[in-house]
Amino acid sequence: MTVTNIVNTREIILGALMAITEEEQYCHIVLRDVLAKYQYLEKRDRAFISRTVEGTMENMIQIDYILEQFSTVKVQNMKPAIRNILRMSIYQMQYMDGVPHAAVVNEAVKLTQKKGFYTLKGFVNGVLRAAERGIGEVRFPDAERTPRKYLSVRYSMPEWILQKWLAQFDFATVEKICRGLWQESRTCIRCNLSRAPKETIIEKLREQNITVKEVPYLPYALEISDYNYLQAINAFKEGLFQVQDVSSMLVAEVAAPKWGDYCIDVCAAPGGKSLHLSDKLNGSGYVEARDLTDYKVSLMQENLERTGRINMTAIRQDATVFDGASVEKADILLADLPCSGLGVIGRKPDIKYKMTEAKQQELVKLQRKILDTVWSYVKVGGTLIYSTCTIGADENQYNVKWFLENYPFRLESIDPYLCDALKSRTTKAGYLQLLPGVHGTDGFFIARFKRVK
Numbered sequence: 001m002t003v004t005n006i007v008n009t010r011e012i013i014l015g016a017l018m019a020i021t022e023e024e025q026y027c028h029i030v031l032r033d034v035l036a037k038y039q040y041l042e043k044r045d046r047a048f049i050s051r052t053v054e055g056t057m058e059n060m061i062q063i064d065y066i067l068e069q070f071s072t073v074k075v076q077n078m079k080p081a082i083r084n085i086l087r088m089s090i091y092q093m094q095y096m097d098g099v100p101h102a103a104v105v106n107e108a109v110k111l112t113q114k115k116g117f118y119t120l121k122g123f124v125n126g127v128l129r130a131a132e133r134g135i136g137e138v139r140f141p142d143a144e145r146t147p148r149k150y151l152s153v154r155y156s157m158p159e160w161i162l163q164k165w166l167a168q169f170d171f172a173t174v175e176k177i178c179r180g181l182w183q184e185s186r187t188c189i190r191c192n193l194s195r196a197p198k199e200t201i202i203e204k205l206r207e208q209n210i211t212v213k214e215v216p217y218l219p220y221a222l223e224i225s226d227y228n229y230l231q232a233i234n235a236f237k238e239g240l241f242q243v244q245d246v247s248s249m250l251v252a253e254v255a256a257p258k259w260g261d262y263c264i265d266v267c268a269a270p271g272g273k274s275l276h277l278s279d280k281l282n283g284s285g286y287v288e289a290r291d292l293t294d295y296k297v298s299l300m301q302e303n304l305e306r307t308g309r310i311n312m313t314a315i316r317q318d319a320t321v322f323d324g325a326s327v328e329k330a331d332i333l334l335a336d337l338p339c340s341g342l343g344v345i346g347r348k349p350d351i352k353y354k355m356t357e358a359k360q361q362e363l364v365k366l367q368r369k370i371l372d373t374v375w376s377y378v379k380v381g382g383t384l385i386y387s388t389c390t391i392g393a394d395e396n397q398y399n400v401k402w403f404l405e406n407y408p409f410r411l412e413s414i415d416p417y418l419c420d421a422l423k424s425r426t427t428k429a430g431y432l433q434l435l436p437g438v439h440g441t442d443g444f445f446i447a448r449f450k451r452v453k
């Protein structure tokens, strides 16, 4: 890496962090756009950008805690550019062994000057020099005396989320969830078995030197690594697999469509679960994949064309608007609803800072509104699957309880569709809460209801 590159990459990192933290943009989208724009950079510079942006976001609460040990100014009171320069510098000191601390300080000071903050060069230098000397000695909150604060700083998890989880799970489980979300997440793929057998797909992947591993819980789920980008993988271009976490795959598994079933997925984009249902129907039946906007429909359309599905359509339909033509039409209705997404923080670290308790309550209202609108689309005797990619009773168990109290449905055991390792008291009752760090998947919730009259 040349010195010019170091300066440039750090400026790019600062730009990305500013967009995410100050303009509410999504980390994965900002990074995708930045990497597309700077394709000409060397692979290691691109890797440095991704890792520093993602790592800084992932560890921001801890980084701010460390910064406040060395700064007399509170992080929230600093100028946004300055606090982000300091954050990315602390991330490099704390988590990147290969970058000398002295270089981190020098580059931060240069960047401060380059951004026009001449008068704050001394401040940045002072804080980072102090951190350089003292970062190894920082005392973190004590797990026994202040368990919530400890978890919050150790795993950079906002306290309101921890408060809810600690009310539902014991401390050890919450720590496992946090650790699971904090560790690097893997890329899982679902083999489109109606297109090719798993062995053929594995062979094609290995031909391109992609590392392939089996994944627990489902025989057609694989983990892939050592690839450059998805669109360059032949098996992907040929529609032989879909990127999907194994937790999401369990939705269609639990829905268990029978030959010829009519399925409606009311919140379907980008289409992962609809495509899975369609794959399982193997050319029979039908899947109506609905979502709110033309853009979302176009995402599904792309996937439909790539995977060559003939028994599925993507359509624009607002799930909060009653559709009389759908009444008692569905053998299976999938309600994979918009949610707080706390189960996928491992992949999208900024979710944890952007979500608030108030926004979560709004989402609960939306989830209930959608369920209230669509329940009657299910045939009597048909199945409704409710799922979210979040952890916590508000959007999961409490919604199940509310739904059972207000609509003609009962829960149905999902044990027949699960491997032994996932069976429990709740799966027998009809629902499953998957926890990162416990199950080794994203955080995910699935409930299966049968319409009774």
Ligand SMILES: C[S@@+](CC[C@H](N)C(=O)[O-])C[C@H]1O[C@@H](n2cnc3c(N)ncnc32)[C@H](O)[C@@H]1O
Residues within 6 Å of the ligand: 248, 266, 267, 268, 269, 270, 271, 272, 273, 274, 290, 291, 292, 293, 296, 317, 318, 319, 320, 336, 337, 338, 339
């Ligand atoms: C959890 S995602 C669905 C993921 C999808 N089932 C899959 O497996 O790929 C929730 C989706 O709900 C959609 N959505 C939000 N509000 C909606 C509404 N009122 N009507 C229909 N779709 C909506 C969002 O656009 C988003 O694509």
